[in-house]
Amino acid sequence: MACENTCMWIRTKPLSYCGLAFLITALVLLLLPATSHAVPAFARQTHQPCTACHIGGFGPQLTPFGRQFKLMGYTLSVGNDTKVPLSLMVVETYTHTTKAQTSPPADQFGTNNNTELQQASVFVAGRLAPNLGILAQGTYSQNGGLLGWDNSDLRYARSATWAGHPVIWGLSLNNNPSLTDVFNTAPAWQFPYMSPDLAPGAPATPILMGGLAQQVLGLNAYTQINNALYLETGVYRSLSPAFLRDVNADFTGRLAGVSPYARVAYTWNLAHGNLEVGGFLFNTARGQVGTSAQGKAVAMAGPTDKFRDLGVDASYQLLNGSHHIVTVNALYLTEQQQLDATYASGGSSNLHNNLHALNANASYWYKNTWGVTLGAFADDGSKDLTLYGNNGSPNTRGGIAELNWNPFGQSDSWAQPYANVRLGLQYVWYTRFSGLVYNVDGAGRRASDNNTLYFYVWLAF
Numbered sequence: 001m002a003c004e005n006t007c008m009w010i011r012t013k014p015l016s017y018c019g020l021a022f023l024i025t026a027l028v029l030l031l032l033p034a035t036s037h038a039v040p041a042f043a044r045q046t047h048q049p050c051t052a053c054h055i056g057g058f059g060p061q062l063t064p065f066g067r068q069f070k071l072m073g074y075t076l077s078v079g080n081d082t083k084v085p086l087s088l089m090v091v092e093t094y095t096h097t098t099k100a101q102t103s104p105p106a107d108q109f110g111t112n113n114n115t116e117l118q119q120a121s122v123f124v125a126g127r128l129a130p131n132l133g134i135l136a137q138g139t140y141s142q143n144g145g146l147l148g149w150d151n152s153d154l155r156y157a158r159s160a161t162w163a164g165h166p167v168i169w170g171l172s173l174n175n176n177p178s179l180t181d182v183f184n185t186a187p188a189w190q191f192p193y194m195s196p197d198l199a200p201g202a203p204a205t206p207i208l209m210g211g212l213a214q215q216v217l218g219l220n221a222y223t224q225i226n227n228a229l230y231l232e233t234g235v236y237r238s239l240s241p242a243f244l245r246d247v248n249a250d251f252t253g254r255l256a257g258v259s260p261y262a263r264v265a266y267t268w269n270l271a272h273g274n275l276e277v278g279g280f281l282f283n284t285a286r287g288q289v290g291t292s293a294q295g296k297a298v299a300m301a302g303p304t305d306k307f308r309d310l311g312v313d314a315s316y317q318l319l320n321g322s323h324h325i326v327t328v329n330a331l332y333l334t335e336q337q338q339l340d341a342t343y344a345s346g347g348s349s350n351l352h353n354n355l356h357a358l359n360a361n362a363s364y365w366y367k368n369t370w371g372v373t374l375g376a377f378a379d380d381g382s383k384d385l386t387l388y389g390n391n392g393s394p395n396t397r398g399g400i401a402e403l404n405w406n407p408f409g410q411s412d413s414w415a416q417p418y419a420n421v422r423l424g425l426q427y428v429w430y431t432r433f434s435g436l437v438y439n440v441d442g443a444g445r446r447a448s449d450n451n452t453l454y455f456y457v458w459l460a461f
Helices: 017-030 040-046 064-071 241-246 340-344
Strands: 086-097 114-124 127-129 132-141 146-162 165-174 216-225 229-238 259-270 273-286 289-291 297-299 305-319 324-339 352-366 370-381 396-405 420-432 452-460
Touching: 064 165, 216 259, 241 297, 305 340, 324 340
Parallel strands: none
Antiparallel strands: 086 114, 086 452, 114 132, 127 132, 132 146, 146 165, 165 216, 216 229, 229 259, 259 273, 273 305, 289 297, 305 324, 324 352, 352 370, 370 396, 396 420, 420 452
């Protein structure tokens, strides 16, 4: 899933036999029902068009029905006929920056005008049992040329009545903090849902914004009360460097003990939509990465860097029929850092740092087919010359505009729900990069030179 939130990181080795065996097992057991963005297997399971769950007829933005489907563990099923719980996704992209980068962004790519098979993913999506379902994804990316595991979410959920009020409660076993969320404000699901991996990006963001994706395993308990109050708490632990190598996932340091995660949100159901306001808390400590005699990444003993993330979010949906849909999402995160490990090794100028990140966007969809989204982002924090180089600032600001066309996904679409297509044209611009407008890299590059035109074709079967 995750888009950026689903983009696979650059890998460094081919998938081992052990890793391949795990992936197959995960995609058959752990994944036996999985999903990422919008997967047609769920539409076949529920006998509903993709627009029932997804705004724009394609993921990951969820409608109220889609939110409940996820909260109930992806288990809603219509009929007794057996459907093959498999879906495929392919994303082909083109990336152009205003000025060519000083060096290729990855092996086998040029400094500009790159085409890429950014994602080729397989999903197994459906319910395993009356109360058990899953979300999982395995992805191949041309950037790195490897197959690895992606977002995975195994759920057990039930409904009940408490004091006359409907209640949903459940458990989630997942590998990415905030993957469990349903409001499209959480880091794992926020806009842009597809983004270039061959263009410059923000120098630094809080660790909750993908810093541990696919590197950890978490167990979360959640409940929704009266279709309004949502509460979630959980803990995350590191997976071993050897295991992460087997599944071609990043390893950026072992977490010390367990890392708590908490989420609260409240939803008001309005006459023609809904409004949500909530918050996040994540606390973790991470050690540094060393290199073994065989050149492999290993966990180092010693001090750890501490991160405490606090965030607030809000979302609004205007759902006055399917002809005109408006959504607004916003997230603000602040992170306090105590860099005991990095500072002791000479990797930072400051022992204590902070980071702040703001992401806001608004979308309009006509008949769930034509869409336009405008977004803004602002990342800022402590000035640290050793950690960030050049100007020593993570201050990066800009905006995003995206146009979409989804020709399928409706109840009367051709080959519904087996064929789904989204065409996206995205433009990202920077007003400031690494704290500067000019000479952002010490070699004369301007912030606007990193402006990026990005086109993608997103297919799901």
